[in-house]
Amino acid sequence: MKKIIYIIGFLGSLSLTAGVTFKLLQFPGGNELFITGFLTFLLLFIPWFAIEQYKLAVALPISDRLKIIFGTIAAVIAGLSGLFKLMHWPGADILLMLGAIIFAFGFLPFLFLTMYKKNIS
Numbered sequence: 001m002k003k004i005i006y007i008i009g010f011l012g013s014l015s016l017t018a019g020v021t022f023k024l025l026q027f028p029g030g031n032e033l034f035i036t037g038f039l040t041f042l043l044l045f046i047p048w049f050a051i052e053q054y055k056l057a058v059a060l061p062i063s064d065r066l067k068i069i070f071g072t073i074a075a076v077i078a079g080l081s082g083l084f085k086l087m088h089w090p091g092a093d094i095l096l097m098l099g100a101i102i103f104a105f106g107f108l109p110f111l112f113l114t115m116y117k118k119n120i121s
Contacts, residue, residue: 001052002052005045005048005049005052008040008044008045008048009041009045009049011040012037012038012040012041012044012045013037013041014037015033015034015036015037015040016033016034016037016038016040016041017037018033018037019031019032019033019034019035019036019037019038020034022034031087034086035083035087038079038082038083039083041079042075042076042079042080042083043076046072046075046076046079047072047076050068050069050071050072053068054068054069061117063110063113063114063117064110064114066106066110067107067110067111067114070102070103070106070107070110071103071107071111073102073106074099074100074102074103074106074107075099077095077098077099077102078095078096078099078100078103079099080095080099081093081094081095081096081098081099082096
């Protein structure tokens with residue numbers, strides 16, 4: 001299962017990088033490669049990888065599990081806002097603000113709580 005996750009991550013990253021290169025060099029197919037790579041990486045690899053990490057963290061405290069959940073949601077939303085911004089689609093600013101809010105008030109408190117607990121013990 002992990003091999004499939006990493007292969008999807010590799011193919012998504014490869015397609016994203018090729019799409020960016022094609023867009024910069026103004027080759028045909030750049031937009032399609034870029035969107036395919038971005039969506040593959042954001043909507044397949046990151047959530048699937050987060051689910052696998054969550055399965056490993058089932059025995060850990062709730063703060064560690066919430067850190068994984070909020071981090072994944074914030075990353076996907078912020079990544080989608082980047083895609084929307086680069087493709088000049090409407091709604092990019094709203095997605096970016098939503099991702100930043102989830103990151104600042106959802107992910108970061110649990111990250112620092114986890115770091116604090118590890119430092120105390």
